[in-house]
Amino acid sequence: MLAFGRKQxxxxxxxxxxxxxxEMDKMLRRVIGEDIDLVTVLDPELGNAKVDPSQxxxxxxxxxxxxxxxxPQGGSLTIExxxxxxxxxxxxxxxEAEPGSYVMLALSDNGVGMDAETQxxxxxxxxxxxxxxxxxxxxxxxxxxxxxxxxxxxxxYSEPAKGTTFKIYLxxxxxxxxxxxxxxxxxxxxxxxxxxxxxxxxxxxRRLARTILERNxxxxxxxxxxxxxxxxxxEHREEIHLLLTDVVLPDTGGPALAERVTxxxxxxxxxxxxxxxxxxxxxxxxxEPGVVFLPKPFTPEALLSKVREVLESPHS
Ligand SMILES: Nc1ncnc2c1ncn2[C@@H]1O[C@H](COP(=O)(O)OP(=O)(O)O)[C@@H](O)[C@H]1O
Ligand SMILES: [Mg+2]
Numbered sequence: 254m255l256a257f258g259r260k261q262x263x264x265x266x267x268x269x270x271x272x273x274x275x276e277m278d279k280m281l282r283r284v285i286g287e288d289i290d291l292v293t294v295l296d297p298e299l300g301n302a303k304v305d306p307s308q309x310x311x312x313x314x315x316x317x318x319x320x321x322x323x324x325p326q327g328g329s330l331t332i333e334x335x336x337x338x339x340x341x342x343x344x345x346x347x348x349e350a351e352p353g354s355y356v357m358l359a360l361s362d363n364g365v366g367m368d369a370e371t372q373x374x375x376x377x378x379x380x381x382x383x384x385x386x387x388x389x390x391x392x393x394x395x396x397x398x399x400x401x402x403x404x405x406x407x408x409x410y411s412e413p414a415k416g417t418t419f420k421i422y423l424x425x426x427x428x429x430x431x432x433x434x435x436x437x438x439x440x441x442x443x444x445x446x447x448x449x450x451x452x453x454x455x456x457x458x459r460r461l462a463r464t465i466l467e468r469n470x471x472x473x474x475x476x477x478x479x480x481x482x483x484x485x486x487x488e489h490r491e492e493i494h495l496l497l498t499d500v501v502l503p504d505t506g507g508p509a510l511a512e513r514v515t516x517x518x519x520x521x522x523x524x525x526x527x528x529x530x531x532x533x534x535x536x537x538x539x540x541e542p543g544v545v546f547l548p549k550p551f552t553p554e555a556l557l558s559k560v561r562e563v564l565e566s567p568h569s
Contacts, residue, residue, distance in 0.1 A: 263305040263402055267428045270302060270334050270358050271295040273309050281317050281330075288327030289320075296335040301430045302356050302423040308399045315392040316360045316419050322383065323364025323417060333359040337422060350406045355422040363416035372409055442557040444470030447494040447564060451475050452482035452510060453526070454503050458549065462497060465553045466560070479505030483513050490518045495564055497547075500527035500540065508540065524563045526551065 274293060282291055313332070320330045337357045344352045367375070374380045376397040381388030396419075400407045404424050411417040449471050453459040456477070463473045474489060476482035479502045486493060496514050500507040511523045525540060526547040540546065545566070547559045 263308060265303045265305050265403070267301050267303050267426060267430050268306055268309075269299060269430045270309065270356055270423075271297075271299050272430070273306060274313065274332055274334065274358075277310060277313055281313070284314070284317055285321045285330055289324055290329040292329055292331040294331060294333040296333075298336065299334045300336050300354070300356050300425040301428065302403075303426050303428070304403045304423055305399075308403070312396050312399050312421065313358075313360070315396050319392055320360060320362035320364060320417070322387075323362050323366070328363045328416075331359075331361045333357075333361070335359075336425065339422065347406060347408065350422070354425040355405070356425050358421045358423070359418055361416060361418040366413040366415050366417055367409075367411040368413050372411055375409065376407075442469070442554070442561055444560070446470060446472065448472040448474060448489070448492045449495045449497055449560065450482060450485060450489075450493050450514070450521075452477075452479065452496065452498040452502065452507075454478055454499065458499075462556060465556050469553075469557055471560075478503045479510040479513075482510050483517070486514050486517050493518050493521050495560065496521055496523045497560070498523070498525060500525050522563050522566070524559055 335357045337355045339352050341352050344350045375393045378394040379390040381390035400421055406422045408420045449466055451462045454477055466473050474485050476485050498507040498510055507525050515521055524545055526549050528549045545563050
């Protein structure tokens with residue numbers, strides 16, 4: 254267990270806290286039990302923070318466990334995220350805070366709450382009001398250590414018998430989150446184990462498509478150009494449901510590849526992607542009008558919804 258004051262080796266990554274919270278949903282519900290409702294109010298515009306994902310999970314878990322302990326009769330745990338600007342005024346009132354742009358993570362319960370005396374000591378290691386064997390007094394000192402090491406702040410608002418809110422502020426960063434830290438797609442956009450052959454010469458784009466698709470229920474095969482695409486297709490004829498191909502490839506055009514692939518695997522469907530806009534491609538006569546097309550760069554949502562659209566379209 255992380256003891257307060259002992260520095261941990263943090264492995265910060267740019268991530269979206271909404272993704273961390275969403276991924277913990279099932280685990281949190283199991284921990285808090287059926288008598289406590291879990292309510293999440295996640296700001297869809299939430300910015301990113303550069304923090305260690307497993308340490309953030311520990312922060313959320315420790316706070317959730319405390320909230321559960323504070324609501325033995327049941328209640329609700331609300332987890333909220335949002336973008337916050339902390340101004341000079343806030344920094345004056347909170348000695349350790351610097352003004353600036355932050356992402357906020359708040360956990361609120363409507364449990365037993367705390368008086369001022371207890372509040373003053375909660376972040377101390379070994380401080381606990383729980384019975385021997387029920388509390389260690391390490392939960393909040395650990396949370397405090399992680400938040401401070403991440404350049405953030407934590408505040409508590411609590412009243413006896415009313416409940417408690419912990420608010421954590423972490424410095425907001427402009428860099429985009431890695432795809433593994435973006436929220437997963439809604440179930441209707443997720444795959445059902447279908448196999449997608451991705452043919453794309455840019456390794457970065459190929460990897461991105463693979464990561465997004467694999468994380469959302471698809472099996473992925475890859476080719477870096479037309480001839481590799483055909484080779485993979487010959488080996489996996491029966492399995493491939495969808496060809497996702499760049500319109501322009503180093504050796505052959507996407508449409509020519511699609512023709513070969515559909516001849517080899519009759520039930521395959523085709524989705525083109527390209528850096529050109531939809532209309533520009535159509536007007537240049539490369540694609541038939543009405544062909545489904547994914548502009549690059551694409552977001553996970555755009556890729557997944559186009560893939561579903563094509564897979565569910567009737568065969569022409
Ligand atoms: N959500 C909460 N509601 C009421 N009291 C809390 C809450 N979270 C923490 N506390 C108080 O802070 C103390 C210290 O918490 P923590 O460091 O997690 O240790 P522990 O849970 O092992 O007692 C708890 O014993 C409790 O008195
Ligand atoms: Mg605790």
